[in-house]
């Protein structure tokens with residue numbers, strides 16, 4: 332074969348490989364969605380027919396945890412595969428450190444075009460820095476009814492409208508798309524159309540003291556967002572992108588309805604806010620339906636995407652490939668920080684401030700530390716009500732030793748990275764007002 336002919340054939344193969352087949356990646360993220368409020372996770376209310384249908388053709392992870400129960404920090408962990416103390420976006424209102432690279436940066440090396448659609452003020456690029464590496468990063472917000480004031484949230488139909496247009500324009504590219512829906516984040520709106528007989532309550536699903544009035548509204552929000560996720564999946568199918576895409580459905584954190592006298596998310600490290608749904612549809616519809624009980628993390632998403640595409644996982648990523656069961660007994664760590672109060676006073680962020688609380692999960696034992704230890708056996712005590720830390724045995728002491736090491740690591744890291752953190756807050760008055768309306772900043776003292 333002449334060398335000219337060989338070159339033509341080689342070039343044709345390269346062009347064929349580049350343009351004829353590519354695995355697109357789509358993350359569908361729902362803010363504040365508890366796994367246990369979805370039908371496929373055993374919820375008795377019919378909140379999620381479309382998500383359940385998606386799960387029937389995918390792999391469902393029944394025990395996925397977020398490392399931090401707050402929006403900006405959790406999505407930063409999803410995109411960086413790092414815990415909050417390392418990526419820097421510790422609270423809503425703080426951006427990632429300058430030296431952090433996110434998933435789209437790595438995908439770009441392999442020809443991926445990346446787009447994000449985010450629908451909450453805390454994910455504005457100026458606030459969290461999560462636009463890094465994305466080719467398109469679209470902030471979707473609705474206007475309020477009166478005076479044309481911008482709402483701190485974008486509604487699901489508006490998110491779909493923007494994402495559909497992007498999909499139509501980019502469906503022939505090799506792409507990574509992240510679509511973020513803000514329902515059912517507070518304030519919960521009541522959607523009559525999605526109240527499917529919600530006057531019947533299921534008290535065995537909650538410890539005493541939970542608000543069924545709030546839960547009912549929240550559940551209609553889940554039904555509402557589920558409907559628009561169904562529309563998104565239809566659109567992906569209509570564009571013939573469904574079968575060959577790697578599609579991941581997840582949430583950033585859950586929501587408290589009065590468990591431990593707490594409503595909302597961010598402050599506590601109980602499972603009502605740490606346990607999240609995670610459902611993965613592999614390209615080519617491999618593993619059509621399976622359920623995995625092994626504990627996994629939101630930080631596993633980025634390494635899984637890279638591994639499934641046969642790309643190397645950068646060394647700094649701390650998560651694991653969801654489809655490669657690790658032999659070691661895995662330990663999951665949790666941390667949570669104050670809200671955005673520091674910025675309200677427009678002071679330099681007090682980076683030396685340590686997390687409000689630290690947590691750890693190994694096997695079925697959850698350990699939480701704030702001044703003192705509390706421990707819960709999740710196998711026996713799903714509501715985490717019976718502290719079993721009194722008179723700790725050797726095993727329990729070993730666990731608290733692990734958490735102590737983690738706390739030390741955080742302290743060392745804070746000292747090491749201090750140079751990155753001498754920036755003044757960049758939040759404007761408007762940002763502060765939106766963060767306040769979303770419940771992240773307390774009313775002025």
Ligand SMILES: [Zn+2]
Pocket residue numbers: 362363401402403516583584
């Ligand atoms: Zn959130």
